[in-house]
Amino acid sequence: MSVLDFIVSLVAPHECLSCNAEGWLLCSECQLKLSNTPSTCYRCALPTVNHQTCKQCQETTGLDAVRTISGYEGAAKDLVWRLKFTGARQAAQIMADLMAPHQIDLNGALIVPIPTATQRVRQRGYDQSYLIARAFSRKTTAQFTPVLRRLGQQRQRGASKSTRAIQLSDAYWLRHYNFKNRHVVLVDDVVTTGATLESAARLLRAAGATRVEAIIFAKA
Ligand SMILES: [Zn+2]
Ligand SMILES: [Zn+2]
Structure with a gap:
């Protein structure tokens, strides 16, 4: 057990969900086994x-x-499950730690979480992709920019006409829409078909982003 794992175990006792070692929600040895995509x-x-x-x-x-x-x-599936359904926010930190070494050049990049469907966030009390993206931006020092909203989520007062125009085209709308020449990194916990990422990317391109990539914890 590393010193960090040990300190964490005193504050928030955990068992590794994979090998049951005491300390961290997913021990460092089992974390190493995950990076294989x-x-x-x-x-x-x-x-x-x-x-x-x-x-x-x-x-x-x-x-x-x-x-x-x-x-x-x-x-990986257990970790996502814990994050979504048992409120284990430590899982978000572990995912972000594993995602961070996969960066290429995040200098000047904006980290944008893919928002989870509103109703589920309300039930849960937090949005898991928001937690992962925030931890990821802290780790990489790239700017945390949670600007995507699902249609149906409360709109900011005074949204301009051009925001509305962008909003109509897709399942999302942007809180700010000037992404001119920016490099955007979308973050989410699981990707299935990629349709969600595609719509988000279209929207960000329309708002001027020149590079859009996604870093996702698990591929279903
Ligand atoms: Zn383990
Ligand atoms: Zn291809």
Whole structure:
């Protein structure tokens, strides 16, 4: 057990969800076993460098790269489950720690969480992608920018006409919409079809972002 694990265990006793070692929700040894997702284009599975979307897919997607840390199985699945349903916020920190070494160059990047459906957030009291993204931005020192909202979520007063125009085009709207020449990193816990990421990327491109990528903990 590392010193940090030991200190944490005194404050918040935990068992590793994978091997039952005392200390951390997922011990460092079991964390090492998770990072095994090969680098491919997330749409067509062609092997690529740094999880970039391949040249052909780039013509039809706003996403430059989609990185995932693990398959949605075993300890990774348990971790997501704990975060969503048992309120284990420590899980968000573990995910962010595992996601952070996968950065390329996050200098000047904006970290944008993909918002969870409103009703579920209300039931839970927190949005898990928000927690992961915030921990991730602290770790990488890239700017935390939670500006995406699902349609149906409370709109800010005084939203301008152009915000409304962008809002109408998709399942999301942007709280601020000037992303001119910015590099945006979308963060979420699980990716399934990628349709959600695609809509978010379209919106951010429309708002001027020049590079949009996603870093997701698990790929279902
Ligand atoms: Zn373990
Ligand atoms: Zn492809």
